[in-house]
């Protein structure tokens with residue numbers, strides 16, 4: 001008996017393979033977080049093992065990314081050790097036609113924004129379900145907040161028209177704690193007219209560490225799709 005592969009998983013793998021193929025020997029590579037970039041890290045490890053790729057260094061965007069990089073044999077460096085990142089590859093929760101993003105479904109958006117924004121080239125890898133006409137259509141905006149400021153930040157986002165919800169752990173009692181020891185508010189907005197303005201406004205609230213709106217950071221989006229029953233990768 002054969003088990004049909006989940007089409008979303010197939011699209012993620014294809015797009016991850018295409019992104020991993022864009023890494024060249026000697027590059028410093030930003031390693032994103034999430035289920036799609038987990039495949040990227042695995043494929044980079046495969047290329048290193050086969051000798052097709054040499055001397056790359058990874059800058060992880062999370063504890064998860066660093067654990068996977070170690071598992072697949074990718075040497076890691078910190079931002080204290082390198083001045084530039086040649087290429088960053090990361091996933092996203094929503095992508096609009098201007099290549100603006102919502103990220104942070106895995107609560108990693110703070111480190112991701114630092115690494116992705118530093119990269120000479122930033123490639124986003126998504127399956128086609130992540131494409132939206134307007135940011136905020138399907139996904140709330142994740143905001144990393146210092147624990148002591150959860151109440152005032154929640155009140156401030158309500159004044160901006162948002163509905164905040166403290167992100168709770170799935171296999172843990174209590175709130176999700178980020179790699180930096182903070183908490184996450186997922187904020188639903190009925191519509192986001194100006195993502196750049198909202199990104200700045202949210203980050204100006206005292207107690208906010210970083211929010212998951214990424215404007216003007218993306219160079220390329222690789223989109224995994226199924227066409228005529230076959231997985232293909234489209235570029236935007």
Ligand SMILES: O=C[C@H](O)[C@H](O)[C@H](O)COP(=O)(O)O
Nearest residue numbers: 034035036091104105106108
């Ligand atoms: O915090 C997590 C990240 O922003 C992820 O890159 C994003 O949530 C997409 O993850 P996935 O590839 O698992 O859908």
